[in-house]
Amino acid sequence: MDGTLELRVLRKITLRIVPFIMLLYFIAFIDRVNIGFAALTMNKELGFSPTVFGFGAGIFFLGYFLFEVPSNLILDKVGARIWIARVMITWGLVSGTMAFVQGSTGFYVLRFLLGAAEAGFFPGIILYLSYWFPPRRRAAVTALFMAAAPLSTALGSPVSGALLELHGLLGLAGWQWMFLAEAAPAVILGVVVLFYMTDRPEKATWLADEERAWLVNTMNAERASKAATASHSVWRGLADGRVLALSLVYFGTSAGLYTLGIWSPMIIKQFGLTSLQVGFLNAIPAIVAVLAMVLWARHSDRTGERTWHVVAACLLASVGLVWAGSAATVVPVLLALTLVNIGISAAKPPLWSMPTIFLSGPAAAAGIATINSIGNLGGFVGPAMIGWIKDLTGSFVYGLYFVAVLPALSAILTLALSRAHRKRRVAEPVTRH
Template identity: 80%
Template sequence: MAGELETRVLRKITWRIVPFIMLLYFVAFIDRVNVGFAALTMNKDIGLSASAYGFGAGIFFWGYFLFEVPSNLALDRFGARIWIARVMITWGLVSGAMAFVQGPTSFYVLRFLLGAAEAGFFPGIILYLSYWFPARQRAAVTALFMAAAPLSTVLGSPVSGALLEMDGLLGFKGWQWLFLIEALPAVLLGFVVLSYMTDRPEQARWLADEERDWLVRTMKEELAGKAATASHSVWKGLADIRVLALALVYFGTSAGLYTLGVWAPQIIKQFGLSSLAVGFLNAVPPTIAVVVMIMWARHSDRTAERTWHVVLACVVAAVGLWLAGLSTSVAAVLAALTLVNVGISSSKPPLWSMPTTFLSGSAAAAGIATINSIGNLGGFVGPAMIGWIKDQTGSFNGGLYFVAGLLVISAVLTLLLSRSQTAKAKQPATQS
């Protein structure tokens, strides 16, 4: 009977919560990386060099970095419903304003403001899932949520490529239509969040009394179970060495992810293809990555193993970037980019299952935001370095190898963190 109740409750909350937050992240990710497609024509129109574009595309993450922790603490205090709605409406308006950039300076300013507007969304959802789903189910649920990122590339790439073909309509450039049209869903969904999202299990009127009581009790028991070892205060969440270690691991995976979002269209375009063809081809690697990521996360949950699931995924992505630098044909570069997509996407669900095992409450809000804000600076460093190296050498290769190196460092740091945690766990037994 208890097992039947658990299954029923988890099915209900999964269907109620996960498809909706996937839709939100889908829209968020399109607005975050559609600059990669806009750049196919925008850069020439507003006079952006590869270095200036890489810097501007990446400066998004400085806005993200500066406002991430305060935003996530605000979510913990005011509730996900109000705060996620605020985030979405704000970033939609800023994303739409990208249609009116005039040159490098306005490009930098709006990309920074977009990062500031969106700060708190991703870690806020990770924190939100920890309110609703027991730890043993969290990697699989996180994988479903994060599948929205590669799915946004799968579906968004052809759409973005098609929008670029609207060049000249009503006097607007194709890239301007891209920003304006793709910003609208964020604003509209922000208002939907206000009526649809439920902050905590205690408020879930869409669950039967018996189901709601089981969920509230289960989550409280889990919280009590880690009370002795978990950090709870904001400052402990910020100061925990494991938080810094995971932030550095995430740094490499973010560099890889935004290398794909910001530069993959141009890497494919160099073989002389049209914007529409680039859109369809760019959708192939993430299609495969979605399937592999979900299977990988389920295996991680089933085996209760996180470390090697992160390490192996990072290594696969690094190998893919190295091969992308060696590729001399469209087929070869697509195969290499598929490996990068698979590795990057698969590394994240097990990685994001780690912090909520040793953080809770305000510490979780601060710690998760810290990991995301510091880690996402990789989204600045990766694209910016590729742009700079491209201007210096005329090739993407050196930048791709640089980002591959960051992913190898992420793999090594994950192993070191695991060994440190294992040694720490054995210490009391040794001393006694």
Template identity: 75%
Template sequence: MDRSLEQATMRKVAWRLVPFICLLYFIAFIDRVNIGFAALTMNKDLGFSSSVFGFGAGVFFVGYFLFEVPSNIILDKVGARIWIARVMITWGLISGGFAFITGETSFYVMRFLLGAAEAGFFPGIILYLSYWFPVRYRAGVVSLFMAAAPVSVMLGSPLSSALLAMDGILGLHGWQWMFIIEAIPAVILGVVVLFYMTDRPEKAKWLTDGQRGWLVAEMNAERASKQVAAKHSLMSGLADPRVLALALVYFGTSAGLYTLGIWSPQIIKGFGLSTMEVGLLNAVPPTLAVIAMILWARHSDKTGERTWHVFIACLVAAAGLMLAGGASSVIAVIAALSLVNIGISAAKPPLWAMPTMFLSGSAAAVGIATINSIGNLGGFAGPWVIGWIKDRTGSFTGGLIFVATLLVISAVVTLLVARSGRRAEHTRATTAH
């Protein structure tokens, strides 16, 4: 009876929450990386060098870093419904405001403000999922949520290319139309969140009494089982060395992810293709990544293994970046970028299943936000260094090798975190006896 109740409950929760949060992340990611397509024409219109563009694209993550932890703490206190709505409405308005930038300073300021506005969304959703899904379901659910990122690139690439073709309508450039039109859904969905999202299982009137009772009891039992091993206090989430180590792992994966989102259109464009051809080809690698991510996360959940799933995926992404740096044809660069997409996308769900194995409560809220905020500084470092090296060498190769090195470091640190966790478990077991 319990098994059938569990299956019915989790199926209803998944259908209610997962498609909606995937849609939110889909819109968020388009607004975060559409700058990569705008650059195809905007850089020339505004006179931006590769260094200026790379720094401006990356400064998003400085605002993100500064406001991430406070934002997640507020979400834990006031509830996901109100805070996620606030995040979406403000980032939508700021994203639309990019249509009116006039030079370097306004570009930098708006990217910083966009990062500050969006801070808390991603770790807030990761925390939110931990309220609703037992740990045995979590990597699989996170993989579906995170699949929205490659899907947004897959669908957003040709869409952004098409919007760039609106150049001249009502006296606006195509990139201005792209920012305005792609910002509207974020504001609309921010309002929808207020009416659709439920903060906790205890408030889920759309579950039957039996389903709600089972889920509340299951999540309470899971939290109780972590009372001895898991850390709960706010300071624990900041001070645990494993949190800082996972932030370093995430730093490398973020550098790779935003190298793709921000620079891949220009890398592909370098082979002499039209804007629409770039949009269509740029959609191929994330299409493959979605499939790989979901299958890899399910395998991680089925085996209960996280470390090697992260390690192998990071090395695959690093290899892809090295190959992309030496690619001499469109086919070769698309194949290499596909490897990068597959590796980075596959690494993230098992990586995000790791912090809640040793943190809960306020520590989980702070720990997840800390990992995401520090780790996402890789989204500043990768794109900025690539632009800087591109201006000095005329090639993307050196920058791609730099990001590949960061991913190798991520792989090694993942093994060190696992080793530290095994030592801690051994110590607790020895003390208990």
């Protein structure tokens, strides 16, 4: 009976929560990286060099870094419904304002403000999932949520490319139409969140009484089982060495992810293609990555193994970045970018299943936000270094080689973290006597 009840509850909460948060992240990721498509025409119109563009695109993550931990702590206090709505409405308004940027200073300021506005969304959703799903289901659910990132590239790239073709309509450039059109859904969905999202299982009136009771008891039992060993306080979450280590692992994957999101349209464009062609070709690697990500996460959940699932994926991304740097025609570049997409996307769900193993409560809110905020600084370093190195050398090659080193270091650090965790587990029984 319990097995049937469990399946019924998990199916209900999955159908209720996952498609909706996927849609939210889909919009978030488009607004975060559509700057890469805007660059196809905006950079020339506004006179932005690769260094200016790379720095401006990456400065988003400095705003993100500064406001992420406090944002996630507020979410844990006031509830996901109100706070996620606030995040979405403010980032939508800032993203739409990007359509009216005039020079590099305004570009830098708005990108920074966009990062500050969006801070807390991603780690907030990761924390939110830990309220609703048992650990054994978390990587698979996280994968479905995170699949929205490559999906937004797959579906958003052709849309962005098509919006660029509206150049001159009502006196606006194509990139201006793109920012306005792609910002509006964030504001609209922010309002929808207020009416649709449920903060905690205890408030889930859309579950039957016995279903809600089973879910509440299951999640309470998980928290109780972690009570002896998990860190609970905010400061313990911030100071835990494993949080810093996972932050650095995430740094390498983020550098790869946002190098792709921000620069891949221009990498493909260099072969003389139109903006619409770039949009469709840029979608191909992301489509493959969605499938790979979900299958890889399911395998990680089924086997209960996290470390090697992160390591193998990071190494694949590193190989793909090196190949992308050395490829001379569009087909090998697309194949290389596909490997990078698969590796970066597949690494993230098993990686995000690690923090809640040793953190709970306010410590989980602070720890997850810390991992995401420090880790996402890779989203500043990767794109900024690509732009700077391209200005120096006139090529993407050495910038891609530089970024390739970062996920490789993530793989090495993940192995070191796993080894340290095993030693800690062995020592724990001795410590308790």
